[in-house]
Amino acid sequence: MAQAVKRSGRSGVLELAVLGLLHESPMHGYELSKRLNTMLGAFRAFSYGSLYPCLKQMLALGHVSADGESTGSRSKIVYRLTADGKEHLQNLLGEAGPSSWEDENFGVHFAFFSQTDAEVRMRILEGRRSRLEERLDNVKTSVARTRERVDSYTLELQRHGLESVEREVRWLTELIETERRADTASSGTSSVASATNV
């Protein structure tokens, strides 16, 4: 049935992350990997086993170009965004659907918010918040419905889990308010909301 487009290689968040980083400046794989893990450190980590094949695929697709930078005889491959790559990045940055606010993807999308349109930012932040609130609701409902007494560890896990999610919701709410204020203050500012220093 599914006549889905046969996507030949990798995709997912890594692609966005790589394009986003390369948009800031050209880099080679190893450096990309480190910047990535610094940026997302607390949330995710990518291994070379996924990064290099991803670069390879993006090269094949023409989204990046590779220049062999020979300082001495050291084989470094510097990747650079092509025009096609920039276009593709814009498309990815413009996506504000469910996948952009799922656990695995949200962090990466957020990391490139300064390159993202204000409207899209807002939709992603709100999408993520509803997603989390929905989750809170589900868990609370089913916990309430559970007649059987659970042991203290399970309880403690649930408590900590709920608190973590509630904390993220508060964080998102603050961000959303900040965004709204910035939007009303300078009506029409579609670019980065100033405040490079927080």
Add this chain to the structure above:
Amino acid sequence: MAQAVKRSGRSGVLELAVLGLLHESPMHGYELSKRLNTMLGAFRAFSYGSLYPCLKQMLALGHVSADGESTGSRSKIVYRLTADGKEHLQNLLGEAGPSSWEDENFGVHFAFFSQTDAEVRMRILEGRRSRLEERLDNVKTSVARTRERVDSYTLELQRHGLESVEREVRWLTELIETERRADTASSGTSSVASATNV
């Protein structure tokens, strides 16, 4: 080289989760799924597409037995832990290696702490804490090393990420202290350590 045991089917945390829940009482798949997602709600969710194949495999391995409960003509399959399954569960609960404190697995191990030996509990809690502290260290180091100024969103993401991890570390530290107190107070008490309210 690796003459590793060729594990024929699924494994991972789901197996432990299923065995742990079935140890409390026999259940059918659908119910198992709901209990699972109530228990872990905030952390993880498993879909039927992984639960049912897992049950199938466990049946094949003889870790569970299946009784068709026919209330009316409704085809429910009630799964029950076998002696082998109980033994296997004990083995899994006894594992206190790195995999038990990784993000994806820790929650499940913790959820069954009331069925886990006090020593193992302690090793898992401490293992998880070191893991997180190591991560904090890595990120902080590489953030400090980063000369280039990052934009405010990236900064905010890092800040929130670090804070979340630090929060979990504090939580773990409290749990560890509670465990220690319980251990010294009633030497030999392998059961739950009260303190549901933090």
Add this chain to the structure above:
DNA sequence: GTTAGCATGTAAGGAGTTACATGATTTT
């Protein structure tokens, strides 16, 4: 001169999801 870090890659596989497929039973 050896350890640690820089640098690039590949093959095999693990763990789970998505979408599909089906039907019974309860609630509204």
Add this chain to the structure above:
DNA sequence: AAAATCATGTAACTCCTTACATGCTAAC
């Protein structure tokens, strides 16, 4: 009698990891 939810399952696929394989270069 329609909609929700209970209930079970499979095939194809995705995305990423692990372990392997290799060699250079800087620091101690």
